[in-house]
Amino acid sequence: MASVIAWLDASAEDQRRMREIVKLFSQRESRDELGIGQIRDALSDTLFPGTSTLHTRARYLLFVPWCFREGISRSNDAASASKRVEKAERQLISALRAARDQGADVDGMLGSNVGEALKTLPSAIYWSALRQYAILADGVLDPQDAIGAEIERRSRRITAVEEDEGPAWHAGGWWATLPSVPDGFPGQVADGFAMTYDEAGWLRERMEQGAPGSALTHILATRPSKDSPTAWADPAMQSLVGEPRAALEHARKFSVAMHGAALLYNVLLAEAYAERGFDRVRDEGEKHRPALARWSDEVSATDSLGGWDLDEFWELVLLANPRVSPASRAFVDGWLDLIRGSDLTSLADSEMARAFIGNREWRQKRSQARLRNEKLLSAWSGASGSGRLDFRWGSVRAIVTDIHDGLERVHA
Numbered sequence: 001m002a003s004v005i006a007w008l009d010a011s012a013e014d015q016r017r018m019r020e021i022v023k024l025f026s027q028r029e030s031r032d033e034l035g036i037g038q039i040r041d042a043l044s045d046t047l048f049p050g051t052s053t054l055h056t057r058a059r060y061l062l063f064v065p066w067c068f069r070e071g072i073s074r075s076n077d078a079a080s081a082s083k084r085v086e087k088a089e090r091q092l093i094s095a096l097r098a099a100r101d102q103g104a105d106v107d108g109m110l111g112s113n114v115g116e117a118l119k120t121l122p123s124a125i126y127w128s129a130l131r132q133y134a135i136l137a138d139g140v141l142d143p144q145d146a147i148g149a150e151i152e153r154r155s156r157r158i159t160a161v162e163e164d165e166g167p168a169w170h171a172g173g174w175w176a177t178l179p180s181v182p183d184g185f186p187g188q189v190a191d192g193f194a195m196t197y198d199e200a201g202w203l204r205e206r207m208e209q210g211a212p213g214s215a216l217t218h219i220l221a222t223r224p225s226k227d228s229p230t231a232w233a234d235p236a237m238q239s240l241v242g243e244p245r246a247a248l249e250h251a252r253k254f255s256v257a258m259h260g261a262a263l264l265y266n267v268l269l270a271e272a273y274a275e276r277g278f279d280r281v282r283d284e285g286e287k288h289r290p291a292l293a294r295w296s297d298e299v300s301a302t303d304s305l306g307g308w309d310l311d312e313f314w315e316l317v318l319l320a321n322p323r324v325s326p327a328s329r330a331f332v333d334g335w336l337d338l339i340r341g342s343d344l345t346s347l348a349d350s351e352m353a354r355a356f357i358g359n360r361e362w363r364q365k366r367s368q369a370r371l372r373n374e375k376l377l378s379a380w381s382g383a384s385g386s387g388r389l390d391f392r393w394g395s396v397r398a399i400v401t402d403i404h405d406g407l408e409r410v411h412a
Helices: 012-024 037-047 060-072 078-101 122-132 143-156 197-210 215-221 235-239 242-275 288-302 310-320 326-340 344-349 351-368 374-378 393-407
Strands: none
Touching: 037 242, 037 310, 037 326, 060 078, 060 122, 060 143, 060 197, 078 122, 078 143, 197 215, 197 393, 215 235, 215 242, 215 393, 242 288, 242 310, 242 326, 242 344, 242 351, 242 374, 288 344, 310 326, 326 351, 344 351
8 A cells, every 4th residue: 555645544634633732732831731622722723724833834835735746746656656745845844954054034844953854744734724725626635635636637637727607626636726836846945934925825815715704814914913922912903803803802711711720720730749849840830829819910900701701602612613522611611600709819729729620630631630640740840731822823923924924025
């Protein structure tokens, strides 16, 4: 059986989600210690369809299909084509590293350190986005299917045909109007991730059609700030209206509410860590109680959770993912009931709140719960999921900024 670009038996989407989970566990701000990941992801998918924390730069959405086109250009069978496509993806890494040496912008490059030895290739990471934005000619295509469709198109010399209604189609694996493979690609990518005006315009159109009526579409038209910490703090997002605005407000309130739970969890970890005499981390463990106090002051002073329609919130979440765990829903509802009926200034010492968080960790992780597993507690890094949820904003902002930068290169 022909190999499929170093893929495992799991589907492309399953692999992407697994890799995203692994990445999240390497980020203190994003770890899903209390089991709210399904809700976080449902909100992220609603706001920014097709995105992932693994996505770094917009031009990868062109690089991947170009690697397929180039790899298949001299192959007539699926087995050799698969190898050529993989080779093209690895050549791209070397080309980007060479472009970096010449001063090109390649921040966010996959394989910047390991080079062509990279295990997870861009196609595995970006395939879900290629589906979402219909850069693939048919969303059901997996990589091997796309290779087969491209081989057929090439062997039959099928060209793009303008239909009376709608865009151009052909029988290959990629949308017919995909920008042409640049000269020298994948061996040369002198401009790195800088897109031409035509590339950026084409990609923006695909993304807008793949995420209609979303916050993503809005910022594709209105440039976001390069350093805004969250979507709701970004000036471009202030002009959102209608359902996208409501979704953003639900996400903001959820982020605020669950930040308090995460901080209290870390207070409990810091205390348990010290009580057992562990001392590998010192200063880290002392910051969570003051942070929780600041959170309490913020919530009390700004009424930042006031007027939250939870029925509307859950309707939004379940529309995006009907399989959200009932236990996760019960935890969120229970936490909100608890903080709404508590003196937030003394939350860190509330026996009810402390027991609620401790019990949630135990139900979620059982033998892997740090508060009860001394070995895991001893390996605590000083913070576990203590940051605010940002719903992939950093990755989204980088992708969208690339497109706006390209659109400003009118003569490129």
